Amino acid sequence: MATTEFIFVFLLCFLGFAFLPAILIFIYFMSRSICCFVVHEKTVIVKETCGQFKELLMPGSHFICPLVSAKRPYSYDYFTFDDDKMKRIKKSEKIISLQQQSVEFPRFEVITRDNIQCYIDLTINYKVINAHDLVYNVKNMPYMLSLLVNAIVRSQCGEMDLDNIIEDPQQISRLIGELQEYVKDWGINIELFKVQKVEAKERLKEKLQLTKNAMYNCESSVRTKKTEQQSIIMKAAASRDQMIKQAEGKSQSIILTQEGEAQAIKNRGQAHANAIDSLVPGMGNRAAAFTLADKTCDLINIINKQTKSQIMYTHGVDKAEVMKCIIGGYQ
Structure with a gap:
């Protein structure tokens, strides 16, 4: 009997020592990776029980029964x-x-x-x-x-x-x-x-070059247009100044012409007045003859200007002498 008990105890010890490391390793990994664990801050674990979603394990200590529950991998x-x-x-x-x-x-x-x-x-x-x-x-x-x-x-x-x-x-x-x-x-x-x-590599370089050329052409065109515009403005200003000067010259010429005509009229009037002054003392009732003689002299001047024929007098061109001649003939 003692021998049988000794053999049984020996077998138990042998089996225990043989499987003890495996049992300890199994318990260690089960407790560390599945059963007991800690969820750290800013992390979360999805827990499933029997293949269905159970809950979200928030930061803290947790326990999972490995037979019915598991962590759902992401x-x-x-x-x-x-x-x-x-x-x-x-x-x-x-x-x-x-x-x-x-x-x-x-x-x-x-x-x-x-x-x-x-x-x-x-x-x-x-x-x-x-x-x-x-x-x-x-x-x-x-x-x-x-x-x-x-x-x-x-x-x-x-x-x-x-x-x-x-x-x-x-x-x-x-x-x-x-x-x-x-x-x-x-x-x-x-x-x-x-x-x-x-x-965009080569196409980008090509497009950028085209854009650069277009911008250069645009700037060149703008500068050309500005130059042309400035030239037109300068020509217009010069033409305006020339027209102003021409207008001023024409105006001055007209003024001088009018002044000359006015002076001529004044001279004719003065001559007329002088003729009258020389005739009045002996005129008497010969006013009609004097008026007729004056108009006759004016008519003769008009005829001489508008026709080629000339009416000449022996007394010359002095109006006073001509009028005396005409009045004498009238009497």
Whole structure:
């Protein structure tokens, strides 16, 4: 009997020492990774019981029975550049961060309204605001977000010229409102949507050169027009001054002519008065004869100016002598 008990105890000890390390390791990992754990600040864990969503485990200490409950993993993949080669990285995490995160998209090609191909680099910052929607409403959120951003940006760039995109790339960044409307059920909030770089290479250089030439031609045309306009203004001013001088000369000539005619009239009147003064003492009742003689002299002058025939007197051209002759003949 003693021998049998000894053998039984020996077997128990042997089995215990043989499986003890495995049992201890199993208990350690079960207690550390599944059963008892701590959720840190700004992180959250999705808990499932029997394959269904149970609750969100907030920061603090928690216990999960490994037989009925588990942590729901959050799987995603993204692209990175290594030595100018694009690599796709896949990850699966059971702890979801609530901090702001950045997604840098590889550059993609767009076609502008003026049919020019260019490349755009984008950066998006987002923050998880609802871990339940992130896990259950979308699969591989970063990849889905990249497809959505590509579609929205290409649509917007198709309505813009290359010059507008280069001069104000933040027009694309203003699409953050439209983007947020699409991802509102994904449990994230878009914090930043920024264009890092716009490239168009040879077509861009060609277009910029054409634009530069057009601007130079435009400036040259403006300078030419200004010179022509200034020349026209100077010619108009010179012509105006010449016309003013001509008008002043003509006016002065008219004034001098009028003054000469007035002086001639005055002289004729003075001569007439002198003739009358010389005839009046002996005139008496011969006023009619005097008037007739005066008119006759004027008529003779008119005839001499308008015809080739000349009426000549032996007394010369002195009007007084002519009138005496006429009055004497009348008597």
